[in-house]
Amino acid sequence: MKLQNQDIKIGKTIDELVEGETFSLSETIKNREILLYLGLTNDDNPLYSQYDYIKELGLTKPVVPTALIFGIITSTINKHLPGPGSHVVNVNLNLIEKIFRNDLLSFNFEIIKIDTNKDLVTINIEIMRDEERVADAIVLVQPPLEEFVVSE
Incomplete structure (x- = not known):
């Protein structure tokens, strides 16, 4: 069935x-985000918060927890590309x-492969701090489906 509730927005199929x-954005992970992560996960790794x-x-x-980088990647995919x-x-x-903490990071997303048989998209992500590549990722994503039922 086609989307019944027109208020629900889906990304690109x-x-x-x-x-x-491509899609790009810049993010700075501040103390607030790290403290929220530590509180939610009960992670007590001293690398994230213990100055001594x-x-x-x-x-x-302090070093940024890897899970926060992962979170920026997945939320960007879910909000923007494919959406x-x-x-x-x-x-x-x-x-x-x-x-x-407080590094200004640039996240550069690029679709490098589309597999219509498996309904999967491969996205390459390059993460930069100034002119230095600090991380990269390859993500497999199932884009939104064209047809689905919206339960009411």
Whole structure:
């Protein structure tokens, strides 16, 4: 059945996407986000919050939890490319350098493969801090389906 509630917005379906399509955004992960993550997960890794431990390692700022980078990636996919209704089915995230609290990061998304037989899109993500690549990821995404039932 076709979408019945026109107030529900879905992103681009697999037929609307194009290889080479891009989306970019910049994010700064601040203390608030790290504290929320630590509170929600009960993660007590001193690398994220203990300044004495951080200084012993020769670092000047806490490291950003990997889960927060993953969260920015998945929320961007779910909001923008392909958009609402998307389902992330696989993520390969490679952290090249440590990412620190208050770093300004640029996330550059690019669709590199569309598989209409499997209804999957492969998205390459490059994460930059200034001119330095600090992480990258390959994500498999099932774009929103054209037809589905909206329960009321």
